[in-house]
Amino acid sequence: MSSSGGKGAKGGGGGKKKEVKKETKLGMAYKKDDNFGEWYSEVVVNSEMIEYYDISGCYILRPWAMEIWELLKEFFDAEIKKLKLKPYYFPLFVTENVLQKEKDHIEGFAPEVAWVTKSGKSELEAPIAIRPTSETVMYPYFSKWIRSHRDLPLRCNQWCNVVRWEFSNPTPFIRSREFLWQEGHTAFATKEEADEEVLQILELYRRIYEEFLAVPVSKGRKSEMEKFAGGLYTTSVEAFIPNTGRGIQGATSHCLGQNFAKMFDITFENEKGAREMVWQNSWAYTTRSIGVMVMTHGDDKGLVLPPRVAPIQIIVIPVPYKDADTTAIKGACESAVYTLNESGFRADLDTRENYSPGWKYSHWEMKGVPLRIEIGPKDLANQQVRVVRRDNGAKVDIPVANLVKEIKALLDEIQGNLLKTAKEKRDACIEVIHTWDEFTTALNNKRLILAPWCDEEEVEKDVKARTKGDLGAAKTLCTPFDQPELPEGTLCFASGKPAKKWSFWGRSY
Secondary structure (H helix, E strand, O other): OOOOOEEEEOOOOOOOOOOOOOOOOOOOOOOOEEEEEEEHHHHHHHOOOOOOOOOOOOEEEEEHHHHHHHHHHHHHHHHHOOOOOOOOOOOEEEEEEEOOOOHHHHHHHHHHOEEEEEEEEEEEEEEEEEEEHHHHHHHHHHHHHHOOOOOEEEEEEEEEEEEEOOOOOOOOOOOOOOOEEEEEEEOOHHHHOOOOOOOOHHHHHHHHHHHOOOOOOOEOOOOOOOOOOOOOOOOOOOOEEEOOEEEEEEEEEEEEOHHHHHHHOOOEOOOOOOOOEOOOEEEEEOOOHHHHHHHHHOOOOOOOHHHHHHOOOOOEOOOOOOOOOOOHHHHHHHHHHHHHOOOOOOOOEOOOOOOOHHHHHHHHOOOOEEEEEEEOOOHHOOOOOEEEEEOOOOOOEEEHHHHHHHHHHHHHHHHHHHHHHHHHHHHHEEEOOOOHHHHHHHHHOOOOEEEEOOHHHHHHHHHHHHOOOOOOOOOEEEEOOHHHHHHHOOOOOOOOEEEEEEEEEEOOO
């Protein structure tokens, strides 16, 4: 994606010189503030997170992305196992009649469902759908496995891929035709248990975003229009991208109520011997979370990774000047990496001799590694290392004797600083409005709008219709659980009717 050019080391006369590869320029062609879309595509490719694939909307996830996904998975999987979730794997395929059993549900997904119609050259008797989500795949079997109150709760989770044949603006991580996710599906005897779990899972999603990805999110409830098709209510964590002025749904935790239980006949015998329908939830987060992190923290040098999810937290680079004792420098670098890894950090050493230290600095900055350690002759003599932060470029010299303690403190500080900075930027975009004129002005100024609303579906449809344009229509993002006071007599910004709640509005991904 970036231009390549010649910056190579010339071999001097006489002595045998190692051949130095012609180095590719590492700079970014686009700036985040000037052309966000191109900047984003460039960052995810140049940082070696993804590679474009020959089917539009599909991407190859390279180790730099998959290792982040695995770190998130490790945290989340351990947490849901504490909640007694069990691992399952259900098939990728679902028959047409099963998929269409819950009418609202399939209507919500119909345009995105991919169908298999042939095997070799012969047409299949009936087309088979590829799962866009697994409610209809799983629930016929819930009906079989759940007989008595003793079989409840049933709690299953699967880590898998799903396919949604999107046609609008495919964007790596954010909107792709195939993506990775976890999906949890649970059944309970009572609504109270289901309601409680919805919020427990939503809190885990908040932690993924805020504690790991350092992305601030708002917890809230989706409007009737935006809720999961066929569900009772949907809660979500919503992020916001200041550069584009768009909200982005980070993860969802749905209470499905008893709707699917009705359609799939999922009933149990209660303690009194009477039959009752179960209460169900489903919840998921996807590889989209990685894209939200890239958009939030990346800068004009490339990716910026929060330490908790960085595949490499510290990269060590030897800086041998002329006539320096390269063996001793290399030894000091190896020793630093060993010490850090033994202490539980993820550290690595870049010993490639065909690249200059400067090129390596740019390469690891592009990949977003939180800390760089440089060791040259002066550092060796002073028994210290030079440490450079990726988030703000600050440099500090640390005595080798204090290495582990100081590095831990720095990584913690970076993690906290990234969230703090992102929160300040997000909060600066929040605008509280009361009238339609204020709303349209704020929308055009790329704001995250907090507005009093009458909570009527027709009004939301009307807002969508009235704001349609090149940039996409505005909609409710969520009604935050954290509600400001709503003074009596406050009117809805769009309809003029009495307002019932404050909701976040804006354009979204």
